[in-house]
């Protein structure tokens with residue numbers, strides 16, 4: 001089943017702003033889908049339509065096989081939402097919030113189990129949330145989204161305010177949810193996190209979907225390759241340019257630098273060298289980051305795929 005499907009979805013606001021423009025989007029069940037786009041691209045408006053907070057001007061949207069306008073009550077029980085800028089009730093405790101979420105979803109979650117999952121201390125759970133730090137409130141809101149074992153999780157900037165441990169826990173939770181069959185729709189400007197957890201990403205620009213693929217696939221499309229650096233005993237004699245996915249190779253100062261258009265080529269190069277008896281002393285690698293890919297799609301009319309030019313390579317991924 002397709003977890004999210006939009007056909008010709010358009011939202012035009014009073015005043016003429018077209019926030020979402022003829023959007024055809026498909027998110028498959030069980031995948032973690034990253035939803036990216038510059039400020040004002042239309043991401044929040046799309047999410048609002050999917051949750052039936054906003055009605056589209058044209059087109060349709062289905063979630064878990066149901067039309068969002070006809071089945072919004074049913075969907076509210078099956079979809080967990082962590083909205084950006086969520087509101088909590090200052091005078092109520094964290095535990096009470098979880099109990100409310102559980103009642104609202106007709107679920108039977110044990111609040112202590114949820115607290116343990118999100119890493120919120122049980123003593124803190126009996127304090128009023130008005131006294132919570134930003135990260136504690138964010139953990140609680142994530143916990144509320146997880147209540148009721150949702151079939152779809154919609155997370156808008158889920159790492160906002162979280163410390164590094166909280167970010168790691170959030171990523172683990174996303175992967176755990178996906179492993180249990182939950183679809184995760186993950187909207188964020190923190191591209192490193194999107195890259196770390198998402199199976200595929202969609203990039204929205206000016207209300208239009210300009211790219212949908214795996215991060216690896218997007219890298220290939222924009223010609224954003226990766227570089228492999230090998231310290232070997234005698235690099236001068238080596239030629240690996242016939243290895244599939246290798247663009248060029250050059251050696252200097254005992255280092256062989258191999259430009260790859262496809263990151264899988266790196267493993268092929270290492271295998272080739274090992275098979276020819278070359279001693280590899282050290283290996284290092286850099287891949288174009290999702291940031292580079294994002295910039296290629298959202299500036300200057302998108303990537304020129306006719307004549308693929310490598311974009312700036314940065315971000316170390318050994």
Ligand SMILES: Nc1ncnc2c1ncn2[C@@H]1O[C@H](COP(=O)(O)OP(=O)(O)OP(=O)(O)O)[C@@H](O)[C@H]1O
Pocket residue numbers: 013014015017018019037038039040041042043044045046
């Ligand atoms: N209620 C509204 N009335 C009029 N225009 C709106 C309304 N809501 C959003 N817009 C406009 O729609 C466009 C898309 O906004 P949206 O909030 O969906 O973008 P976004 O991708 O979520 O941006 P950001 O990354 O900054 O959160 C913007 O031009 C915005 O000004």
